[in-house]
Amino acid sequence: MSATAILNAARTIGGQVQPHLSFRDLRKVYPDGVAALDGVSADVPRGQFCVVLGPSGSGKSTLLRVVNGLTSLSSGQMTLGDLPMSAANLRAIRRKVAMVHQLFNLTERASVSANVLAGAVAEVPFWRVMLGWYPAELRARACEVVARVGLDEIHLPRRAVALSGGQQQRVGIARAFLLRPEVILADEPVASLDPAISREVLGLLREAGREQGATVMCSLHQTDLAREFADRIIGMRKGRVVFDGPPHLFDARAEAALYEGLTPPAQAQPRKEALHA
């Protein structure tokens, strides 16, 4: 079955477009009483590049982490395709979902190739993981994704820590795409990169996601980047959805509502110096 066929079959179950990700009244209250998610509901169709926008502490990361079960819900239901999140489905869901992290979360002393291949760590036989002896097709696929994210053969044996911040995030993206996941979660993927690199990385994330028909949920705090790259923006504030629509509807008024009483973030300012730039 071709990718398009799968897509079409998934889209039209019972004549209706079935959402790829469905959030139903998600609530997450931390033990200290802070509600990170306070009744979030949304549907994300397959293949969408969905930006979750909001100030820090608005619950963006929590929402993303609910999708792969890194955060457990206090109440509500997250469903991926036809798999509702539950302890029994956790492994199955995690195998369809890959994540790109704010601080890259690479094994710094391991090589680029080892880091990318670690994307398959849950799928290959146990002895292969222990020996670090990944099958030839997977190694070929790793080369493919490393090339796709704009790195070269010479980078393969380098330690991750020896790369610049932008290159490290490319490795993170390559790792996420290794096994052609259905969903990519990108948690502030450019927060520690400078503006020019940020655009390159987000563009890469969007294009690579499109090529594979993957649904991308990307949390950002820069409104200009959100407008530029998103198919759809979900604006969050204090754990609630305050905006949900295409980027052309996210006007100055919507932005003001999102950041009311807060200093709006400057244009794609890096939070800190790009790591090892």
Added chain:
Amino acid sequence: MREAELEMGGHPAKRVADWHLPAPYDWRAALAVLLIALALIWSGQRMEVGKMIGLTGEAVLASVGLQEESQVGKGLGRMFGQLFPFVIEDRRELARLPDIDRDNLPMFTRIELVEVTTFHMNAATLQAEPRVDVKEYLVHPFGYLLNVLGKMVETFEMAIWATIISVILSIPLAFFGARNYTPNRFAYSASRGIVSFLRAMPELIIAMFLVLGFGFGAIAGYLALGLHGAGFLGKFYAEDIEGADRKPQEALTALGAGKLRVLRAAVLPQVAPSYVAYTLYILDRNVRMAAVIGLVGAGGIGQELKGRYDTFEFGHVGTILLVIFLTVFVLDQVAAKLRARLIG
């Protein structure tokens, strides 16, 4: 203001003027230092630290000629004097070697004639009369050195096997003893308990018990060292696992990888340099301790050392100590190179 509130998850923010940045230490720290000092003074008297310093000072003064002689210097000097010259030749009385063919001696050996004066009782005069005998010795000019080197190789083999045993035992101990990987509290406590126990038991004592079970020889020696080493490695490996960067572990957990897979792919590469360092240290330690452990009959160079020491052959003891020192020194250099290559 409101942003700060939001950043803190809704907790009300304080005015800057009300902030409090405490001093790095306070009267409690000073009190603790005082109490420790008092305890050390009390303990110093029990341990005769004053006498230690006095005697050492005398010995140093005597050695540079500022004082006649010292008690420590005399005791140690007599011993040190007898260590030299190092004995490297092997000398055996020919009369006790019936199988030697005089026309075809073993390689490098020669026969030396030594005049020995012995006193014999003359039955008639009841006087002891000197008699000069000529004894023949088969001398191998560096036979004893070769013997010691052979023992050192055996000792090194013991150290290698002890290290292998330590590593194999400590891998499960580290897994169960790492707070963030242990399956449950019981396994954690059990692992930490075993590790403490193994470290608390001196290898000499473990070896003495094992000699009862396995008999004299190398087995008891390297088993004892291996068990003791597992106590060290189990603890250090586990603590490094606990301290490893959590970010890559979280990344792989999010992909659905189990604990062992995460350990292999996200923790091992991070802790590898210190694991190499610990393991090389244990190897180094095992070489030194393998020399000591022979004292209780657990094989290796220590058994030879003990024998020579007990028969007052201090020249031989000197050779053994020199060989041990050189081995440890060379091992240190090799380990440093190895570590640099593996870590770099």
